[in-house]
Amino acid sequence: MKEFNAEFRRAMISDVALVNLVAKYLIRTKGKQVRPMLVLLAAKACGEVTAATYRAATLVELLHTATLVHDDVIDDADLRRGFASIKALWKNKVGVLMGDYLLAQGLLRTVKTSEYHFLEITSNAVRRMSEGELYQLQKARQLNTNESDYFRIIADKTASLLSTCCELGAASIESGRIFQVALRNYGEALGIAFQIRDDLFDYLAASGTIGKPVAIDLKEKKLTLPLLHALSKASKPEKKHILSLIKSGKAAKESYREVIDFVNAGGGIEYAKVKAEEYANSAKAALDPLPDSEAKRGLIQFVSFVIERDK
Numbered sequence: 001m002k003e004f005n006a007e008f009r010r011a012m013i014s015d016v017a018l019v020n021l022v023a024k025y026l027i028r029t030k031g032k033q034v035r036p037m038l039v040l041l042a043a044k045a046c047g048e049v050t051a052a053t054y055r056a057a058t059l060v061e062l063l064h065t066a067t068l069v070h071d072d073v074i075d076d077a078d079l080r081r082g083f084a085s086i087k088a089l090w091k092n093k094v095g096v097l098m099g100d101y102l103l104a105q106g107l108l109r110t111v112k113t114s115e116y117h118f119l120e121i122t123s124n125a126v127r128r129m130s131e132g133e134l135y136q137l138q139k140a141r142q143l144n145t146n147e148s149d150y151f152r153i154i155a156d157k158t159a160s161l162l163s164t165c166c167e168l169g170a171a172s173i174e175s176g177r178i179f180q181v182a183l184r185n186y187g188e189a190l191g192i193a194f195q196i197r198d199d200l201f202d203y204l205a206a207s208g209t210i211g212k213p214v215a216i217d218l219k220e221k222k223l224t225l226p227l228l229h230a231l232s233k234a235s236k237p238e239k240k241h242i243l244s245l246i247k248s249g250k251a252a253k254e255s256y257r258e259v260i261d262f263v264n265a266g267g268g269i270e271y272a273k274v275k276a277e278e279y280a281n282s283a284k285a286a287l288d289p290l291p292d293s294e295a296k297r298g299l300i301q302f303v304s305f306v307i308e309r310d311k
Contacts, residue, residue: 042169044295053172062106069099125164132156145223159191189283196276199224230266
């Protein structure tokens, strides 16, 4: 990770002072860096980390950072990881242009090293992430998301990039088709388990199980798996009442407790936990073609972390 961070800093350098100022702030407020870690672990599970692996990890982190900067503009968010967002500090125009710069840097660096297979893998992820966001917006407006829609959305929005990280790691050392497919499938299942766990936070926070703000998804009128399952078991009048609370926005204010109690009573939380476990097991099973190694064991342990985390 030390080598990666040096590569990542070099990738953000510009001769424009404002770009460097914003880039320095982004580096200072970076998150856990899960995605580059996955690239490096995936490569090591197939052989040895190479210079191409660091470039692949940098490409992924540039893309991920760009999407976060753009998301804060779209969501009008003033905070990111407890720090002021780029949008809050420098306004929307800088946020949009900085996101564009980061994405362009990732693409240009990959073209310069002629690693076009990286571009194909990554471009597919960008397409899926964009479609997933737009499909979720469409469904939130119509308030008619079903379980099939939900899994399509989280696969595209979240799992696509984790899948890309793992596939890029294997591709960076030219490990062969079998390992690439295995790691792509691992990342996809991991990403779905990750997002289901994330979506449980709304309800676990309300019960005091974790120290998170409550009703974030309800405020945004997102119908996530715990709620969808409870709705599928409810009577028609009960379903209509709960959806009307969410549609009016009351569920995110004085009446969110009613929705959360409804989800608990309908078995939504337990159902979502079972589904997260199923995808976690699928992720672990996807690694079967890989030889035993410390890196493979790390990937397996990471799955357990994902479904047990509380933040």
